[in-house]
Amino acid sequence: MQMDWFPLWLSLRVAFVSTAVAFGVGLWLAYILANWEFRGKEVLDAAVTLPLVLPPTVLGYYLLVLLAGNSPLGKLWESIFGSPLVFTWKAAVVAALLHALPLLVKSARAALETVDRSLERAARNLGASEWRLFWRVTLPLARRSILAAVALAFARSLGDFGVTLMVAGNIPGRTQTVAVAIYDAVESGNTAVARTLVLVISAVALLILTLANRLNPRFR
Amino acid sequence: MINARLRKTFSGRPDSAPFSLELEFQAAAGVTVLFGPSGSGKTLTLDLIAGFMRPDDGRILLDDQILYDGAAGVSLAPQARNCGYVFQDYALFPHMTLRQNLEFAAERRPRLERHRRVNEMLDRFRLGDAAGRRPHEVSGGQRQRCSIARALIGAPKLLLFDEPAQGLDAPLRAEFYEVLRQVRADFKTPMLLVTHNLDECFELGEEMLVLREGRLVQSGAPRKILDQPANLDVARLLGVFNLIPVEIRSLDPGRNSSKVQMGEHEIEGPYFPGHLKGDRVTVCVRPESLTALARNGRPGPNQIHAQFERAVEKPQWMRLEFAGGIAVDLSRSDYERIRDTKDWLIEFPRESLRVL
Numbered sequence: 001m002q003m004d005w006f007p008l009w010l011s012l013r014v015a016f017v018s019t020a021v022a023f024g025v026g027l028w029l030a031y032i033l034a035n036w037e038f039r040g041k042e043v044l045d046a047a048v049t050l051p052l053v054l055p056p057t058v059l060g061y062y063l064l065v066l067l068a069g070n071s072p073l074g075k076l077w078e079s080i081f082g083s084p085l086v087f088t089w090k091a092a093v094v095a096a097l098l099h100a101l102p103l104l105v106k107s108a109r110a111a112l113e114t115v116d117r118s119l120e121r122a123a124r125n126l127g128a129s130e131w132r133l134f135w136r137v138t139l140p141l142a143r144r145s146i147l148a149a150v151a152l153a154f155a156r157s158l159g160d161f162g163v164t165l166m167v168a169g170n171i172p173g174r175t176q177t178v179a180v181a182i183y184d185a186v187e188s189g190n191t192a193v194a195r196t197l198v199l200v201i202s203a204v205a206l207l208i209l210t211l212a213n214r215l216n217p218r219f220r
Numbered sequence: 221m222i223n224a225r226l227r228k229t230f231s232g233r234p235d236s237a238p239f240s241l242e243l244e245f246q247a248a249a250g251v252t253v254l255f256g257p258s259g260s261g262k263t264l265t266l267d268l269i270a271g272f273m274r275p276d277d278g279r280i281l282l283d284d285q286i287l288y289d290g291a292a293g294v295s296l297a298p299q300a301r302n303c304g305y306v307f308q309d310y311a312l313f314p315h316m317t318l319r320q321n322l323e324f325a326a327e328r329r330p331r332l333e334r335h336r337r338v339n340e341m342l343d344r345f346r347l348g349d350a351a352g353r354r355p356h357e358v359s360g361g362q363r364q365r366c367s368i369a370r371a372l373i374g375a376p377k378l379l380l381f382d383e384p385a386q387g388l389d390a391p392l393r394a395e396f397y398e399v400l401r402q403v404r405a406d407f408k409t410p411m412l413l414v415t416h417n418l419d420e421c422f423e424l425g426e427e428m429l430v431l432r433e434g435r436l437v438q439s440g441a442p443r444k445i446l447d448q449p450a451n452l453d454v455a456r457l458l459g460v461f462n463l464i465p466v467e468i469r470s471l472d473p474g475r476n477s478s479k480v481q482m483g484e485h486e487i488e489g490p491y492f493p494g495h496l497k498g499d500r501v502t503v504c505v506r507p508e509s510l511t512a513l514a515r516n517g518r519p520g521p522n523q524i525h526a527q528f529e530r531a532v533e534k535p536q537w538m539r540l541e542f543a544g545g546i547a548v549d550l551s552r553s554d555y556e557r558i559r560d561t562k563d564w565l566i567e568f569p570r571e572s573l574r575v576l
Binding site: 116118119121122123124125126127128129132136137140141 | 270271272297298299300301303304305307308309311312313314315324325327328370371374
């Protein structure tokens with residue numbers, strides 16, 4: 001059996017980058033949803049959650065329309081980075097992000113909202129800016145739940161298939177993630193490779209989810 | 221010196237009745253107690269002053285600084301108001317040690333001064349040994365002292381206390397009163413303290429504001445308010461009175477006397493200014509100013525015959541309850557002497573009668 005480990009490393013890299021982006025963007029969105037009152041707040045929350053329920057083909061279609069070389073976003077990307085986005089590993093990051101972000105926003109919003117409001121009032125009363133309140137009080141108190149959410153988002157990022165296939169394609173050695181490689185291996189009758197990748201990716205996911213559970217305050 | 225005029229309305233929702241607060245008061249150095257039943261707007265008043273909520277209209281002046289002015293559209297952020305707030309559950313940051321809690325509050329000061337001030341507060345509030353521990357690792361008294369120290373460390377111009385002794389056991393409560401008296405003596409900061417405990421008003425308050433359904437119904441020294449409640453509502457809120465309907469039979473300003481009809485008895489009282497003969501009014505009489513005695517022949521003046529119902533044991537005294545809802549408080553030794561009485565008289569000392 002000729003084992004090619006590239007898909008595993010690519011999947012881990014994609015998951016890592018997309019989780020990092022989801023953490024930055026998601027925490028910011030979660031903060032807004034948890035603290036601000038504005039019209040359309042719940043619509044925004046629903047829009048962020050939407051990727052959890054839509055079929056991968058729908059998401060893939062949206063991304064292709066939005067990011068293809070002839071779309072405004074695609075052109076912008078190309079003018080900045082000098083090469084198209086779709087059918088590169090970066091497109092796989094975008095695909096994974098679509099799954100990681102809703103998970104992170106949902107959990108982080110809930111985590112931020114469960115922080116005792118009187119502690120936030122106390123911090124303001126003691127002269128803390130909103131910025132300092134967030135970094136010194138709210139975030140440390142919600143830390144464990146948010147880390148659990150990050151682990152969950154990472155695990156989910158590892159597992160995307162449909163959207164990745166549509167926007168990043170199946171280019172061995174370039175955009176072929178584990179999920180896509182398994183499909184490829186099964187299709188071409190390469191069951192040994194498929195079995196190995198299935199076991200490895202399951203083990204990694206199990207490890208991360210166990211970690212996430214241990215982080216969750218309820219299981220402390 | 222705090223000077224506040226506040227208006228805030230909450231329209232009714234399916235789960236809550238409409239509520240409106242309309243209040244004007246000022247408080248100088250010392251402790252001013254906001255007293256009232258739950259839902260009277262006491263805590264809301266503190267929240268409006270601290271800036272956690274915004275009034276619909278009004279004006280809040282702290283010394284010469286405008287915290288809020290509805291007409292001018294001024295509303296300072298809570299961060300800029302310089303009011304120390306001691307929360308009901310203390311709201312100490314659970315992930316920080318007591319020292320870090322104080323440091324957080326002093327963070328805008330230069331490093332050296334911050335360090336000096338934190339140590340000074342730890343000393344003053346006897347928190348030195350617990351400084352390195354987190355709130356859940358220290359005693360209730362230490363948590364309480366830490367929350368007061370934290371509120372004071374920024375040298376606020378006003379201290380706000382939201383039911384600070386609520387739910388404390390007796391020793392902790394006594395300790396808190398002691399700490400607060402010390403703070404009152406050492407700092408010249410005016411303090412507003414919310415409570416629905418009457419004992420606390422007397423224990424701590426120089427001034428007392430009685431709130432009911434978002435309105436100020438009476439203000440003054442606690443003793444004065446207890447001596448002469450402004451109306452039936454206040455008397456009921458204070459909850460320590462016999463409230464007896466009577467009819468005024470005669471009034472004599474020259475001899476400072478009056479006669480009122482109480483059931484079938486006629487009782488003599490002091491002159492009641494502003495009332496007319498024939499008025500039906502409620503008199504309030506404090507249970508401890510009445511005397512209960514065994515009947516021995518005809519009732520004397522200002523004594524009425526009463527049907528004994530039961531004796532209730534109180535920590536410091538005995539309360540005897542009679543038909544018609546009249547209560548008399550006696551010392552335990554007085555009660556022991558007459559406890560076997562079958563036929564009771566209640567004596568109303570002339571000066572004990574007050575008209576509402």
